[in-house]
Amino acid sequence: ALQSFFYGRDVLDALQYFEIKPTAQQLADSLRELPARAYSIASSLMAHENEAHLTVAAVRYETFGRKKSGTASTYLADTIKINDTVKVYTEQNSFFKLPTDASTDIIMVGPGTGVAPFRAFVEERTETKASGKNWLFFGNPNFTTDFLYQTEWLGGLKNGTLTRLDVAFSRDQAEKIYVQHRLLQKSRQVFDWLENGATFYVCGDKTRMASDVERALIDIVQKESSISIEKATEYVKNLKKQRRYLEDVY
Numbered sequence: 001a002l003q004s005f006f007y008g009r010d011v012l013d014a015l016q017y018f019e020i021k022p023t024a025q026q027l028a029d030s031l032r033e034l035p036a037r038a039y040s041i042a043s044s045l046m047a048h049e050n051e052a053h054l055t056v057a058a059v060r061y062e063t064f065g066r067k068k069s070g071t072a073s074t075y076l077a078d079t080i081k082i083n084d085t086v087k088v089y090t091e092q093n094s095f096f097k098l099p100t101d102a103s104t105d106i107i108m109v110g111p112g113t114g115v116a117p118f119r120a121f122v123e124e125r126t127e128t129k130a131s132g133k134n135w136l137f138f139g140n141p142n143f144t145t146d147f148l149y150q151t152e153w154l155g156g157l158k159n160g161t162l163t164r165l166d167v168a169f170s171r172d173q174a175e176k177i178y179v180q181h182r183l184l185q186k187s188r189q190v191f192d193w194l195e196n197g198a199t200f201y202v203c204g205d206k207t208r209m210a211s212d213v214e215r216a217l218i219d220i221v222q223k224e225s226s227i228s229i230e231k232a233t234e235y236v237k238n239l240k241k242q243r244r245y246l247e248d249v250y
Helices: 002-006 011-017 024-030 071-079 112-127 150-159 179-185 187-195 209-225 229-241
Strands: 060-063 066-069 106-109 134-140 164-169 199-204 245-249
Touching: 066 071, 106 112, 106 187, 112 134, 112 150, 112 199, 134 150, 134 179, 150 164, 164 179, 179 187, 179 209, 187 209, 199 209, 209 229, 209 245, 229 245
Parallel strands: 106 134, 106 199, 134 164, 199 245
Antiparallel strands: 060 066
């Protein structure tokens, strides 16, 4: 109940709701430091020397009669200027990386800003001339405003650095379509890629998207191999054990 109450509320909302009036010092003493925000690097050093690109969605919304904004995202989008300095740190993800064998095919599922590491993956594979095929599933609400890196993906399709691209714009039609629906629509091809040794990557929302994608993959395996749901679930678990199903979710 407490978690539900605080959803969408910030400290000021809580103070106003409970009619609490602390002194400035009492308020400052009761607050923790702002936690760091993590962003996936969206570029390859081989393609952009001495640069690290980020994919940032500025969070802006209104609740309880006040306009609010994401602390880090709007700081990056609205506040800092060219040549300003920002404190950063790097955190390595030892497992969420390209296959060591450059001939391995990869399937990348990255809706929204979850597409960031896959831009880096495709750039890296282009620079190293990796022979493995690259298939991207991307989703966002609207085609006209939310097709992140559209020209780069279309260019990749044209020059062969991106083998396949499937997109899902959830609000461009009456029925909402998400990346897991596109996966199911390409069921046979997805299963064939997995059977041929492809590595499967998922990046983005942990709460719903990641579990929906995993459920879709289990359904794909069950359908295309005509096995029980239990065996299909075990198949996907084995992909994870083999580090051929990798997630970077938040």
